[in-house]
Amino acid sequence: MPVNILAIDTVSEQCSVCLQRGEASFSRSDHAPRLHAELVLPWIEALLAEAQIDLQDIDLLAVDVGPGSFTGVRIGISLAQGLSTGLDIPIAPVSSLQALAMQSLADVVDGQTLLVAMDARMSEVYAAGFRREGDQLACIRPPLLCAPESLDDGADWQILVGSAFLVYADPLATLISSAALCDPDRSPNASDIALLAAQLTEAHHVRAGSIEPIYLRNNVAKKPALPT
Amino acid sequence: MNRTEAIVLGIETSCDETAVALYGQQSGLIGHELFSQIDVHAEYGGVVPELAARDHVRKLPLLFDSLFQKAGVSAHDLAAVAYTAGPGLVGALLTGAGFGRSLAFALGKPAIEIHHMEGHLLAPLLEDQAPTMPFVALLVSGGHSMLVDVKGLGQYTVLGETLDDAAGEAFDKTAKMLGLPYPGGPHLAKLAEQGDDQRFRFPRPMTNRPGVDMSFSGLKTFTLNTWQKSDKTDQDRADIAACFQRAVVETLAIKCRRALQQAGNQQLVIAGGVGANRLLRERLKALMDELGGQVFYPRIEFCTDNAAMIAFAGMKRLNGPTEQALAVRVRPRWPMDELRPPESAA
Numbered sequence: 001m002p003v004n005i006l007a008i009d010t011v012s013e014q015c016s017v018c019l020q021r022g023e024a025s026f027s028r029s030d031h032a033p034r035l036h037a038e039l040v041l042p043w044i045e046a047l048l049a050e051a052q053i054d055l056q057d058i059d060l061l062a063v064d065v066g067p068g069s070f071t072g073v074r075i076g077i078s079l080a081q082g083l084s085t086g087l088d089i090p091i092a093p094v095s096s097l098q099a100l101a102m103q104s105l106a107d108v109v110d111g112q113t114l115l116v117a118m119d120a121r122m123s124e125v126y127a128a129g130f131r132r133e134g135d136q137l138a139c140i141r142p143p144l145l146c147a148p149e150s151l152d153d154g155a156d157w158q159i160l161v162g163s164a165f166l167v168y169a170d171p172l173a174t175l176i177s178s179a180a181l182c183d184p185d186r187s188p189n190a191s192d193i194a195l196l197a198a199q200l201t202e203a204h205h206v207r208a209g210s211i212e213p214i215y216l217r218n219n220v221a222k223k224p225a226l227p228t
Numbered sequence: 229m230n231r232t233e234a235i236v237l238g239i240e241t242s243c244d245e246t247a248v249a250l251y252g253q254q255s256g257l258i259g260h261e262l263f264s265q266i267d268v269h270a271e272y273g274g275v276v277p278e279l280a281a282r283d284h285v286r287k288l289p290l291l292f293d294s295l296f297q298k299a300g301v302s303a304h305d306l307a308a309v310a311y312t313a314g315p316g317l318v319g320a321l322l323t324g325a326g327f328g329r330s331l332a333f334a335l336g337k338p339a340i341e342i343h344h345m346e347g348h349l350l351a352p353l354l355e356d357q358a359p360t361m362p363f364v365a366l367l368v369s370g371g372h373s374m375l376v377d378v379k380g381l382g383q384y385t386v387l388g389e390t391l392d393d394a395a396g397e398a399f400d401k402t403a404k405m406l407g408l409p410y411p412g413g414p415h416l417a418k419l420a421e422q423g424d425d426q427r428f429r430f431p432r433p434m435t436n437r438p439g440v441d442m443s444f445s446g447l448k449t450f451t452l453n454t455w456q457k458s459d460k461t462d463q464d465r466a467d468i469a470a471c472f473q474r475a476v477v478e479t480l481a482i483k484c485r486r487a488l489q490q491a492g493n494q495q496l497v498i499a500g501g502v503g504a505n506r507l508l509r510e511r512l513k514a515l516m517d518e519l520g521g522q523v524f525y526p527r528i529e530f531c532t533d534n535a536a537m538i539a540f541a542g543m544k545r546l547n548g549p550t551e552q553a554l555a556v557r558v559r560p561r562w563p564m565d566e567l568r569p570p571e572s573a574a
Contacts, residue, residue, distance in 0.1 A: 037322055037325070037326060037555070037556040037557070037558075038555035038556060038557060039555070040556075041329065041330060041333055041554035041555065041556065042553075042554045042555060044333075044554075045333075045554055055333070055334060070278060070281070070282075070319070071281070071318075071319050071322065074281055074282075074285050074319065074322065074323055074326070075322055075326055075556075077285055078285060078288075078322065078323045078324075078325075078326030078327045078330070079326045079327075079329075079330040079556070080330075081285075081288070081289050081326075081327050081330075082326065082327040082328065082329065082330030082331035082332075082333070082334060083330045083331070083333070083334045085289060085292060085303065085327075085331055085334070086303060086330070086331045086332075086333070086334025086335045087334045207289070208289035208292075209289035209290040209292075209293060211289075213282070213285065215282070220276070220278045220279065221272055221276040221278065221279060222272075223271055223272055224272065224273045
């Protein structure tokens with residue numbers, strides 16, 4: 001069981017870093033579009049000072065591997081790769097949708113369902129569905145990229161979380177009106193990344209070269225028409 | 229190999245090559261690894277920035293492991309980590325800079341931000357027959373075309389540059405028009421060998437007026453018109469390729485002559501992908517023979533993007549000011565004359 005965990009989340013406009021030293025938690029978080037690359041390492045240095053430990057005392061890195069902003073996903077991963085390589089410690093990769101679900105655990109009663117959905121731009125959303133089973137959230141709808149309308153497929157979601165429910169409030173109006181709670185203001189955070197990483201077994205830890213970003217959107221360029 | 233010497237790691241991810249290299253103060257180049265993304269972008273007919281960045285983040289740590297394993301070096305042996313901080317594609321740059329800066333932080337070693345084009349112009353210094361500064365550098369690649377007066381390390385005056393397409397870009401786009409596979413430049417040069425470069429009269433853009441600036445966009449259009457008016461036979465294609473290549477090479481030679489005159493220098497350094505072009509090499513050799521000067525090139529594999537030149541530039545700047553700030557910053561646009569010598573940089 002790793003004692004000290006350093007977690008990074010840069011996949012949304014929110015930038016956050018969390019240092020877990022045993023039971024104590026130290027963190028920084030800010031709404032900082034396009035500034036993530038500049039903020040993360042200085043924040044880590046500041047958190048280490050607060051926690052009074054050295055970078056070399058970190059046992060495990062944790063990073064949000066998406067889905068989210070492509071560049072944001074890669075900033076977090078690149079930084080984690082460099083730290084992992086230099087410190088010779090593993091990385092626990094965590095999905096943004098799972099982190100967002102984790103953040104909402106307290107709002108979900110046992111047996112209730114939770115739909116997390118983040119704006120993916122281009123009139124699409126990144127989404128995943130969960131059901132609370134005891135202290136855990138079981139994934140009942142695997143992460144997907146889809147049009148907001150297709151989230152409303154007749155399934156009953158009690159809790160709705162994520163930016164999609166603000167950006168696409170109109171197409172999602174029926175879902176929103178029948179939910180017990182809807183919070184579009186939450187975004188993934190390093191504290192939840194650290195929490196989830198602590199629950200992962202070593203089998204889920206990876207080295208820098210094996211980390212897999214989760215983009216979901218893979219059709220990112222048009223192939224030219226064949227010459228006639 | 230002397231392991232007590234200073235060793236600098238170089239990282240290059242500014243466009244479509246992922247590369248790492250180690251340079252030792254005494255041993256010189258210890259090792260270098262490179263992964264070219266040509267296959268990734270081929271079906272799109274050009275570099276797709278998002279796909280480039282995706283590939284960098286996947287390949288960089290693997291190349292790193294392979295480099296250190298082959299060299300028998302540990303990351304803790306490093307004196308510094310140097311990485312390309314610009315110019316280039318922002319998403320691509322961020323992967324190398326993020327990795328490099330955080331690696332340096334984790335090792336407690338300095339980070340050195342390298343200007344990609346400084347890497348290119350220093351590349352010929354990796355060879356046994358290396359020029360000594362001052363010299364004039366012709367930097368010609370798919371992204372850049374410029375002539376630089378190099379007085380010393382970090383003392384660069386851009387004498388002229390392209391106003392539109394880079395020379396390599398013109399090669400690639402022309403090749404595409406002629407229906408050649410991606411990346412077109414080398415294919416066009418190969419085809420040109422079978423063509424008659426005297427068959428058509430191609431312009432030598434911007435050589436009728438004084439100055440060292442270049443323009444290749446009009447030449448590209450001229451080539452397209454010539455191709456469309458032709459019977460489009462294989463011989464037409466080869467002849468047009470030959471005439472186009474001849475026009476670019478002659479234009480560059482004229483600009484080099486002017487730049488050398490302007491700088492009062494007799495040493496010419498060629499770097500960048502187009503520097504691998506055989507006709508260009510021959511033509512500039514002839515020019516320098518005529519002028520009683522000398523021409524220098526990096527080996528072919530270091531003409532295109534690589535990390536050996538970044539590690540080398542990092543070594544040259546090792547004793548200057550290094551990047552103390554932990555913020556990762558990249559500069560997709562970074563004018564070369566903003567660089568300073570290591571001793572005087574603020």
